[in-house]
Amino acid sequence: MPIKRYLLAPGPTPVPPEVLLRMAMPIIHHRAPDFIPVLDEAKKGLKWLFQTENDVLILCSTGTGGMVGAVNNFFNPGDKVIVVNGGKFGERWTKICQAYGLNVHEISVEWGYSVKPEQVEEALKKVPDAKGLFMQSCETSTGVYHDIEGVSKVLKNYPDILFIVDSISALVAHDIKTDNLGIDVHIAGSQKGLMLPPGLALVSVSEKAWKRAETSKMPRFYFNFKKEREALQKNQTNFTSAVTLIIGLNESIRLLKAEGLENVFKRHARLANALRKAMEAIGLRLFAKSSPSNSVTAIEAPPGIDGQAIYKALREKYGITGAGGQDKLKGKIFRIAHLGYADTFDVITAVSGVEMVLKSMGYSIKLGTGVGVAEEILMEE
Numbered sequence: 001m002p003i004k005r006y007l008l009a010p011g012p013t014p015v016p017p018e019v020l021l022r023m024a025m026p027i028i029h030h031r032a033p034d035f036i037p038v039l040d041e042a043k044k045g046l047k048w049l050f051q052t053e054n055d056v057l058i059l060c061s062t063g064t065g066g067m068v069g070a071v072n073n074f075f076n077p078g079d080k081v082i083v084v085n086g087g088k089f090g091e092r093w094t095k096i097c098q099a100y101g102l103n104v105h106e107i108s109v110e111w112g113y114s115v116k117p118e119q120v121e122e123a124l125k126k127v128p129d130a131k132g133l134f135m136q137s138c139e140t141s142t143g144v145y146h147d148i149e150g151v152s153k154v155l156k157n158y159p160d161i162l163f164i165v166d167s168i169s170a171l172v173a174h175d176i177k178t179d180n181l182g183i184d185v186h187i188a189g190s191q192k193g194l195m196l197p198p199g200l201a202l203v204s205v206s207e208k209a210w211k212r213a214e215t216s217k218m219p220r221f222y223f224n225f226k227k228e229r230e231a232l233q234k235n236q237t238n239f240t241s242a243v244t245l246i247i248g249l250n251e252s253i254r255l256l257k258a259e260g261l262e263n264v265f266k267r268h269a270r271l272a273n274a275l276r277k278a279m280e281a282i283g284l285r286l287f288a289k290s291s292p293s294n295s296v297t298a299i300e301a302p303p304g305i306d307g308q309a310i311y312k313a314l315r316e317k318y319g320i321t322g323a324g325g326q327d328k329l330k331g332k333i334f335r336i337a338h339l340g341y342a343d344t345f346d347v348i349t350a351v352s353g354v355e356m357v358l359k360s361m362g363y364s365i366k367l368g369t370g371v372g373v374a375e376e377i378l379m380e381e
């Protein structure tokens with residue numbers, strides 16, 4: 001028998017059988033009447049999921065495409081912007097902004113920590129003519145959930161700044177109320193919390209951002225948000241719709257609705273908490289020193305053991321695909337996601353796998369210690 005696989009990576013994530021089945025249906029044509037109700041349902045479902053009255057654009061691309069569009073639809077070359085950079089994805093904001101000629105002022109956050117609202121306040125004072133603030137809600141590379149509520153409060157006093165948030169790994173796992181928090185451009189991706197294959201970027205755009213878009217003269221063709229919005233109003237997309245993924249999206253949203261948004265957030269919090277406590281119980285340290293995310297947990301490799309070797313052994317010996325560390329964290333950490341289609345036994349599997357791998361590497365551990373702790377927590381109502 002081939003090794004049985006357990007996908008516990010922070011994207012792509014497993015796809016529920018209900019969604020896979022829906023996506024196995026024959027393709028329908030994106031300009032034919034059949035597709036109109038499909039897109040209409042997706043539009044409404046996304047507003048519910050993003051907790052917004054805004055239009056949520058449906059783009060056929062990975063999440064990064066949504067990030068690119070957030071830069072080249074609302075700004076002009078030379079515009080000053082602030083980027084919260086506390087990991088690989090924060091760094092990506094800087095790189096995209098710079099690729100389009102924006103003038104980036106970075107708030108450099110030590111990896112493993114959440115940005116402090118005071119740091120944002122300070123940056124805003126230093127760059128009073130900033131046009132936008134870019135950040136992640138969950139910084140997937142470090143497993144930190146940034147304090148976007150705190151940042152949102154600070155930004156209430158700066159009405160001219162566009163608040164642009166990459167929630168690609170956080171939506172569904174965290175309660176992020178787009179409108180309440182005043183998020184102007186809010187981005188998600190299909191292959192994370194939404195329990196779908198890769199291929200969709202979803203972008204909520206506020207009226208304030210649409211107004212700003214009118215002044216933006218950046219070159220754009222594929223990611224033309226204005227055209228996407230016009231198409232969306234006719235229950236279409238500008239180019240060929242990712243028909244299959246959008247059908248799957250509707251099924252995913254149906255599953256999430258049946259569970260209830262509050263329960264979805266609680267489930268993620270419960271799974272994340274159980275994994276964290278189990279890792280600590282076997283003597284490991286969490287990489288996130290403040291505000292660990294409910295999407296993905298970054299765990300420090302114990303002294304003398306290579307984090308990449310743990311990640312690799314989990315996959316090769318036990319079929320558990322988590323993630324290693326990126327960039328300067330390579331070898332120092334490994335990551336386990338509890339995101340999207342994740343439940344009790346995904347966490348038990350992960351904890352058990354980590355225990356067995358560490359033991360085989362000579363780490364001193366009483367097998368079952370972490371599993372026991374996780375079980376206690378997961379049995380609680």
Ligand SMILES: *Cc1c(COP(=O)(O)O)cnc(C)c1O
Nearest residue numbers: 011062063064089140168169189
């Ligand atoms: C996964 C991820 C992305 C997007 O990656 P793609 O490969 O383009 O889908 C962006 N930001 C964060 C925080 C992510 O976790």
